[in-house]
Amino acid sequence: MKNTREATYSANFGVSICLHQKRLRKHAERLAGSRRALCAWLLVAFLSPLGGSAHAAGQSQIAFPGAEGYGKMALGGRGGAIVPVTNLNDSGPGSLRECVEMPGPRNCVFRVSGVIHLIKTLAVKGNGRLSILGQTAPGGGVLVTIDRVNSAKQHTPLLVKRADDVIIRHIRVRPRFSNAVRNVDGLTVEDSRRVYVDHVSTSWATDENFNAYSNTSDLTVAYSVFGEGLNKHSKCALLGSDPRMPQNISFWSNACISNRDRNPDDNHYGKSCIEIVNNVFFNAASEWGEVFSQRPGGTPIAFVGNYFKAGPSTNDVTYAINWNDTNSAAAPQIYQTGNVTWSPKGKSVVLIAPDTEQHLVDKPPCPLAISKVTSAEEAYEEVSRRAGAFPRDGVDERLIEGLAPIGTKGRGKMVREPGELPEIAQGEPYVDADGDGMADGVESQFGAKPGANDAWEDSDEDGWTNFDEFMQWLSEERVAGRYPQ
Structure with a gap:
């Protein structure tokens, strides 16, 4: 340490x-x-x-402009190498794996778009100070998948393990295994600190679409879409997975769509700070927000401004926030405010399970680390417009379309097999003749100079490096459907 x-x-x-x-x-x-x-x-x-x-x-040392929650201090690759990803190979020169496995601070900047067919897990393992910046990819962006069984059983496409200060943005992760291949997550963050997952899309996991495992803390998962975990073990997110210490985790502005349960699942030590803020949970089958309290001190958690919407696969009666007393070590402390449920005719999502009411507290166990809290209805519109990796691929388009406008019946179903991979449009990368990771044609907007490798200067003296400003601008451009030429 x-x-x-x-x-x-x-x-x-x-x-x-x-x-x-x-x-x-x-x-x-x-x-x-x-x-x-x-x-x-x-x-x-x-x-x-x-x-x-x-x-x-103030500003410049948080992950990027607008970063929120407990993971916002993630450094990522700030100050390090700008590493172009120039092909879709599993490994070798110019591959994403080469960038991920390099030593020292580094920033993976894509000069190519398409599908990366991995042979084994892409692991950020004991080698943090990394930013994977999918918003830089031209065309339809980058999707990573694994569909071949390997003897090492490394089938989860993307893993962050014992690696601090990692930022992952605008990446699609879609494994394609049958249910016979067990324990496949979409993205796992294990025993790591200061990690920020932003605008990531996962689907078709045989375990969790997202898993925060072991002593992971100071984590933000934001503006991501986790959909269609494979039945019967169909899970959105497991946030308290075998920890041995208190954790700080923010789950903010995400969409969990058509996952049977764990929307999300929480099981933490006392003195943890867990916040579930402004998410949209749609078409769970049996369980929504599950709170276990199997660790000393019991789980402290805040549910704020979330929207729980029943869908075609939802059981007739379900509970949005539900304490599970199995092997309970202590009472949880559950705070909830501003949460909304909606159900079509014939179904009912009850906000609080009857045996959970006794564990409600009148203030958050920890002050909220998310400062931009909105109403559940506003969160629904925001998540519908902005969650997931952009530009949205065919899977996310289908999932978000099925969510349907607020107050109307949506479409969706539990799935047992992975779908077909969506087509990812090709495109020309922006011109970056000076190799600083920024598009030469717009550098002047941030005070930077085309022809100069000035990524880590703060040319306009606003507290942000040129590179940080450009990458956040580019993220917003991608959400808006634009890409620099």
Whole structure:
């Protein structure tokens, strides 16, 4: 753990110097011609980590502009190498795996679109400080899948294991195994800290579409679509999977669609901070928000502004928030406010299960880490417009279309076999002649200079690096259906 902290501090030191380079020059220039100039330069440079910490309390050290929740301090690959992904191969030069397995801070920037057919799990394993930036891919973006059994049983397409400071954005993950191949997740985050999953789409897992396993903490899962886990073990998300310590997890603005249960499943130690905020849960069969309390202290959790909508596969009577007393070690602390249920004729989603009411508390067990909380109805519209990897592929288009407008009957079903992979449109990547990961044609919007590799400078002195600003702008452009030429 000490080595991890030291590496993080060293990385912050380097990033801080990059961010404050111009300011340091100005301080020295004002004092030029005297011994005080050198003293001032050295003092400010030496204290740059403190300066970086000050920014952490503001903007520039969170994962990206607009990041929220307990994972928002994920550094990702900030300050590191810009690594172009130039082919769809499982491994080798120019592959996504090559970027993921490189040492040191790095940022995977796609120069290609299409489907990556993996031979085995793509693992971010003990090697954090990584950003996978799917919004950079041209055309229809990037989808990763596995459909061949391997002897190592590495069938979950994407795994983050014992790797801190990881950011994953705008990636589609769709394994294609039958139910005979067990324990296949879409995306697993295991024993890792400061991880941000944003605009990710998964489907057809034989276990969970998303799994936060072991001592994973300081995690945000946001604006993602988790759909059609394979029956009978059809699960949206397992957030409390065999932890041995308190955890901090934010599950925010996601869509769980046509998963039988675990929408999501929570089972945590006391003194954890678990928040389920502004999500849309549609067409669960038997269980929605499941709260177990099998760990010392019991699960502390807040459900705020979520929309639970029954669908064709939903049992006649279900409970949106339900405590499961199996092997309970202590009473949970369940806070809920602003949650909404909706059911078509003949079905009923009851907000609180009768035996769960005794465990409701009158304030969140932890102050909410999500600051942008809306009503459940507003969340429904927001998630419908913006959740998932963009541009949406045919699977997400179908799932979101089936969700249907608020207050109307939706479409969906439980599935037992994976569907066909959607077509991913090809496209030309934006021009990046200077190799800084940014589109040359729009760099000036952020103060950057085409022809200069200035990704980690803060050219407009707004507290964000040029690269950070560009990547968030590009994410918004992709959601809006645009891509730079």
